[in-house]
Amino acid sequence: MTNKKAIQATNLTKYYDDFLAVDNISFTVEKGKCIGLLGPNGAGKSTTMRMIIGTSEKSDGNLSIFNTPVNELTIEQKTKIGLVPQDDNLDPDLNIIQNLEIYAKYFALPNNIIKKRVPELLKFMHLEEKSHSQVGELSGGMKRRLIIARSLIADPDLVILDEPTTGLDPQARVMIWQQLLKLKKQGKTLLLTTHYMDEAERLCDSIIIIDGGKVLDEGTPAELIKRHTKPQVFEVTKPLPKKLDNYSGVSEDIGTSVLFYVDNPTDFQKNLDTKTIYQHRLATLEDVFLNLTGRSLRV
Numbered sequence: 001m002t003n004k005k006a007i008q009a010t011n012l013t014k015y016y017d018d019f020l021a022v023d024n025i026s027f028t029v030e031k032g033k034c035i036g037l038l039g040p041n042g043a044g045k046s047t048t049m050r051m052i053i054g055t056s057e058k059s060d061g062n063l064s065i066f067n068t069p070v071n072e073l074t075i076e077q078k079t080k081i082g083l084v085p086q087d088d089n090l091d092p093d094l095n096i097i098q099n100l101e102i103y104a105k106y107f108a109l110p111n112n113i114i115k116k117r118v119p120e121l122l123k124f125m126h127l128e129e130k131s132h133s134q135v136g137e138l139s140g141g142m143k144r145r146l147i148i149a150r151s152l153i154a155d156p157d158l159v160i161l162d163e164p165t166t167g168l169d170p171q172a173r174v175m176i177w178q179q180l181l182k183l184k185k186q187g188k189t190l191l192l193t194t195h196y197m198d199e200a201e202r203l204c205d206s207i208i209i210i211d212g213g214k215v216l217d218e219g220t221p222a223e224l225i226k227r228h229t230k231p232q233v234f235e236v237t238k239p240l241p242k243k244l245d246n247y248s249g250v251s252e253d254i255g256t257s258v259l260f261y262v263d264n265p266t267d268f269q270k271n272l273d274t275k276t277i278y279q280h281r282l283a284t285l286e287d288v289f290l291n292l293t294g295r296s297l298r299v
């Protein structure tokens, strides 16, 4: 039987001295799926990613990639892991093509493969026009696209993306989403962190929500919405209509307005009057996320 697991973490734990950053977490990333690791700042996402890519050692538990413990991965297996780091670590003295070629050389790819793959990746990430530009001349969006192209140079089976679209304009984000979905269609496994809930909802087959180093829940976006919130949301601007004074359903005061999470919008609307200012929408992953991790700011 073929093994369907790209990543398997069991009771994975990480201490920084006495500080417990990742607390006994277990999860599986199935091959060919896109999994989102979501959590507020300090939740333990980067630490988990670092253990997966082998730049940080686990303190306890088991972590396997392609069914092999991370510290026993062969060079060939490591070559099959593409990495999109959060920071721009491109070489500013080189142009786009040179950045890809140098990276390909780290993997000792043969020249004929490099000559074939570089133009393919330039095309895939829409970088052809600027292929001879120095990295310093590129926009933030182009740099991200180049970092993604670079992560694909050795045709990886697993691509780890740490906040792939943070700080980009909507056009660049949508373009990157389209290409990531194409990678998934090609059968690649994607593991990504993001602070954009819409991104996670669009791309991810399954979401793992972590906070305080612990897994709070995991499931498909639809499952999480079903488990942790009501299907529809009314945001009613204060002052609230009288009929809502003694409302006994699920609600949350968020300052100038109150969120009401409801099963039946028609029933709820009976509480509103003609003067009520409100917005009505479907519940989203953001509602789930805030519900599970709270609204207090993290440093």
Ligand code: ADP
Pocket (backbone or CB within 6 Å): 016, 019, 021, 039, 040, 041, 042, 043, 044, 045, 046, 047, 048
């Ligand atoms: P996230 O990526 O979700 O923001 P991190 O994994 O970066 O979270 O951090 C988890 C916790 O571990 C935080 O409290 C952070 O301050 C702490 N931490 C991260 N890296 C180190 C480190 N190298 N040394 C000590 N503490 C760290």
